[in-house]
Amino acid sequence: MHKPFLSLVFIMAIFSSTIASAQKESAKNPIIHADVPDMSMIRVGDNYYMSSTTMHMSPGLPIMKSDDLVNWKLVSYAYDTLSSQDELTLTNSKNAYGSGSWASSLRYHNDIYYVSTFAQTTDKTYIYTTKDIENATWKEISFEPAYHDHTLFFDDDGKTYLIWGGGKIKMIELKEDLSGVKEETERVLIENASEPAGPNIGLPAEGSQLFKVNGKYYLFHIAWPREDMRTVIIHRADKITGPYEGRVAFKDKGVAQGGLIDTPQGDWYAYLFRDYGAVGRIPYLVPVSWENGWPVLGEDGKVPETLNLPASKGLIPGIVASDDFSREEGDADLPLVWQWNHNPDNDYWSL
Template sequence: MKKIIKFLSLCLIVHSINAQTNKAHNPIIFADVPDASMVRVGDTYYMSSTTMHVNPGVPIMKSKDLVNWEIISYCYETLGKGDVLDLENGKNMYGRGSWASCIRYHNDTFYVSTFSATTGKTYIFSTKNPEKEPWQKIEFEPSYHDNTIFFDDDGKVYMIWAAGKLNIVELKEDLTGVKENTQRVLIENASAPAGDNIMLGAEGSQLFKVNGKYYLFNITWPRGGMRTVVIHRADNINGPWEGRLGLQDLGVAQGGLIDTPDGRWFSYLFRDYGGVGRIPYIVPVKWEDGWPILGEDGKVPQYLDLPPNKSLIPGIVNSDDFDRKENDEDLSLVWQWNHNPDNSLWSVRERKGYLRLKTGRIDTAFVQAKNTLTQRTIGPVSTGSTMLDVSNMKDGDFAGLCLLQKEFGLVGVKNDNGNKKIVMVSAAGEGPKELATVPLNQNKVYFKAECDFRDKTDKAHFFYSLDGLSWTPIGETINMPYTLPHFMGYRYGLFNYATKHVGGYVDFDYFHISEEISKMK
């Protein structure tokens, strides 16, 4: 009898594991994809997100199942010009640039609205086909914080924005600005359902209309508590509005509603998760008395009744051998530049199968250097690696592989009076420090960085190799804290900058990213 019981228990465990592996799990993307906004068109979902100081900006992703996403375009190449956008004269826009966006579909056209306190403007981008046609840009002043654009059934177009006290305005028919005398307060205190002691006023507005009712989603943060979803509803956009708590679990918040072709409802949200960034979650929604009820018994489920997650590679991040055919794009969509690039100082065509980064000015600090090419780190663990040819460096040049955030870490090659050396740098604490140096007597060297985000471990290790086979750790383990000055998860980056003379260059043979680290093997 005991053997039968053990056998049956084993069968139940195996069945449970098999059932879970056939379902999606949260987070749906273990990478920095914050402030998501979604829309469904037919059987395809589209999502926009925040990328702030990296360009191109406002990525557009698509999915057939709400779980597995790929980047298909960006709304803009650059927001504009200026010292803070161009990393000129010691200025930068870390943690700023463009923030939360809103994607909508109206009259066979996709619209994405966003804003930038850096430029002081509100932006509306539009296209008929986000995969094959460019986005057209409208811009106007002022900058409407965390705005949501909304096309109502009567043809009017609204924008809701701000934090705590939420405002609404009607837009002109051509969306080029606001109609005069239409601005007013929509909700005096949108944080009220979460209590009186609020640290972050309700923001991140996303407005929806379901069965004739208006539903407004916001995020707020009670002092001493966690990020919280607040929902208001009204029968008329002019109110009155009634509000309630939508979800208060794990700090998962900010987002909105999405339905499936077969009539199911979900809410898309994100969670702060340390050094990897703000990662997207999906929670089921059921309707009770005209209210969307988020989660399962008020909790964020680990598993979802959706198709299982596949690898993020190649949808959100991807390896790159820089081997371009004649009609290929120079850079795949997983890549973004730190701030505005100087496109005259990089190439994937000048040397076949290599990314060439050239120097064009003198820089004294890594975070102020132009043309650092980045893509997201991913969790729970990941490794980024590259091979670098340093034959054409000039004296004072510094090039290599980084993990970019305020407290960055990097490993690279410095050319010091004709003597090349491998250097590991950490910017933890008071500022950048060289933690280790190794003489380099050859022109090809391999680097890798391993990231561990499991349970918010947020640690990284750097390695170098002289043959690509045998790896040697260098320097110290770095911590990867999520800091507000950069307001972004850690990103892998390839860099090269000059400290003495311009005109040198380096060639990167490849960048490979994997979902393993050496300690797992």
């Protein structure tokens, strides 16, 4: 029987001294040169929080914190283990490599933090809740089926929705306790969300993230036209139920999939990521301005090299770390930067 082994949360990337020197002066894209895929981001007061995908790893669904959108540190995980089935315990010749839990949706509503995800491995949708995002244990709610790349949304009418799909985007309303779906609430929101990117689509619109700004709803997706690059599509509506009008919002370097975040000073950014080979999916920030009720991403439609944000305090601060396994009394056995590559068998390790 295979036994799980330890693996760092994110793979260390190597920078040149030129990049390191530049980052002392101002924030630089990418803001993190390491694998932080499928980000979801919120601001609560002066603090920002970000969730990400960790697939088959345990603990999973990492939560990161920043006070400047540039320097991030791990503060918690939403779960220790996702499930105990063979794929996640490396038993009976099964594994969950590349599976497990995917794109999450992080929210803050009525003094409670919520982060949701889905897993084709278990065919379930998960919602985790806590009042203390940095220190408390998360409570789990789960139900079937797995709603692909969904966005969790608490509307002003007191209702809670999930929006999900690939190409054809659908919406459901959740029960008041979030334990499942209200019957007969499923509806098609956008018949073909890929349409603004043209007819020759390889990857149809997915990665739903919904935001409400000044009374309007903005639904972000990524699509990938064939023989082209990953593209940001935004649909806008006056009601959550639509109708939605869509447009291509950004296409540069394949930087796509994400959503909106604002600062206490009133500045807006889009958080997006870029597939970067063996390094993984690396996060970018793109400035956002507003024109005629639409978010306009980038500087002249491009990803800026530098940002009007505080400089990075390190190459990959607070997310990648080394460990010599020496411990002082009271220290955690394994710091947050460590994960197991499947559910751990605690009989087979000690420190």
